[in-house]
Amino acid sequence: xxxxxxRSALVRSTAVLAVGAALLIGAPTANASAAEAxxxxxxxxxxxxxxxxxxxxxxxxVQCLINxxxxxxxxxxxxxxxxxxxLAGVYWVQTCNETVGGADGIVGPSTWSRLYAPKDACAxxxx
Amino acid sequence: MTSxxxxxxxxxxxxxxxxxxxxxxxxxxxxxxxxxxxxxLLSRADWGADETLRxxxxxxxxxxxxxxxxxxxxxxxxxxxxxxxxPAAVVRAIYRTDAAEYGDMGYNYLIDKAGLVYEGRWSxxxxxxxxxxxxxxxxxxHVQGYNSGNIGIALLGTxxxxxxxxxxxxxxxxxxxxLAARHTLAPLGKVVYVNPVSGVSRxxxxxxxxxxxxxxxxxxxxxxxxxxxxxxxxALLA
Numbered sequence: 001x002x003x004x005x006x007r008s009a010l011v012r013s014t015a016v017l018a019v020g021a022a023l024l025i026g027a028p029t030a031n032a033s034a035a036e037a038x039x040x041x042x043x044x045x046x047x048x049x050x051x052x053x054x055x056x057x058x059x060x061x062v063q064c065l066i067n068x069x070x071x072x073x074x075x076x077x078x079x080x081x082x083x084x085x086x087l088a089g090v091y092w093v094q095t096c097n098e099t100v101g102g103a104d105g106i107v108g109p110s111t112w113s114r115l116y117a118p119k120d121a122c123a124x125x126x127x
Numbered sequence: 128m129t130s131x132x133x134x135x136x137x138x139x140x141x142x143x144x145x146x147x148x149x150x151x152x153x154x155x156x157x158x159x160x161x162x163x164x165x166x167x168l169l170s171r172a173d174w175g176a177d178e179t180l181r182x183x184x185x186x187x188x189x190x191x192x193x194x195x196x197x198x199x200x201x202x203x204x205x206x207x208x209x210x211x212x213x214p215a216a217v218v219r220a221i222y223r224t225d226a227a228e229y230g231d232m233g234y235n236y237l238i239d240k241a242g243l244v245y246e247g248r249w250s251x252x253x254x255x256x257x258x259x260x261x262x263x264x265x266x267x268x269h270v271q272g273y274n275s276g277n278i279g280i281a282l283l284g285t286x287x288x289x290x291x292x293x294x295x296x297x298x299x300x301x302x303x304x305x306l307a308a309r310h311t312l313a314p315l316g317k318v319v320y321v322n323p324v325s326g327v328s329r330x331x332x333x334x335x336x337x338x339x340x341x342x343x344x345x346x347x348x349x350x351x352x353x354x355x356x357x358x359x360x361x362a363l364l365a
Binding site for chain 2: 067068072073074075077079085124127
């Protein structure tokens with residue numbers, strides 16, 4: 001179980017907050033907020049650049065975050081393979097959130113940030 | 128989440144037309160969806176369901192039916208281990224086992240290796256498999272905690288390392304397309320599923336496998352096949 005926390009997922013639900021509170025024990029305190037609890041392929045603090053064609057857990061994390069937090073209307077298989085379906089999802093996230101660099105399919109710091117904390121209009125609650 | 132009952136097809140009309148107990152369900156051609164696929168459905172009477180198994184010794188219904196709008200369609204393999212060559216006998220055996228635990232068949236539909244579709248859990252007397260007359264689905268027992276509003280479809284067999292027979296897969300796609308059309312579900316889509324009984328919610332694929340909901344091998348290779356299955360469903364509805 002990951003122990004890092006970050007500022008996303010602030011108010012997903014009371015249940016998530018309860019889990020996040022438990023995770024706070026022994027966690028870094030510089031950023032006191034609830035942990036993201038649904039996607040655990042990589043650590044929330046690990047945000048490697050992910051490109052079309054990439055494979056591995058960081059890709060699964062991107063797919064999972066889109067599934068759980070974005071209003072992107074299609075389901076993405078969390079298979080760790082960055083193909084055309086994932087690219088469509090990343091384009092959607094980048095366009096909706098107006099990430100730095102525009103819709104280029106490259107998951108860098110700005111896109112990672114919005115995968116964890118989408119703008120309200122791009123969040124799954126808007127689905 | 129939208130759910131629109133799309134004129135449930137009266138099974139009896141097809142039975143009468145065919146006269147042999149097998150109902151060929153042609154997907155209704157409408158302005159929004161005009162698929163040409165069809166599948167053959169066997170009712171509980173057709174496959175020989177012993178309806179007394181749903182009742183206790185005092186005549187009490189073991190698990191009274193509950194009906195909710197359809198949100199998701201979930202695929203399973205039965206992994207029942209049977210080697211009986213008669214698929215209807217396998218369905219009856221699964222029914223007996225499930226009835227002892229869940230009061231009735233856990234799945235809403237089953238599909239055999241030849242692509243025949245079997246009505247699963249009992250859903251009233253209106254003649255519409257898996258649904259009541261208003262188009263709501265009967266709650267089954269196939270994904271723990273996520274049964275209400277979630278239709279369970281099981282392919283007979285164990286497909287952990289092998290693909291299902293092509294006839295079974297074809298019928299699955301046709302059944303999924305029928306249900307997606309009737310309930311206005313997007314085949315590639317996701318939904319924030321809300322259990323109408325417990326209130327528990329989570330994102331889920333509209334068309335998925337058991338493994339999308341829980342840590343399980345079920346439905347075997349059908350799990351990784353799900354993107355292509357969704358595409359085929361979408362193509363039927365296009």
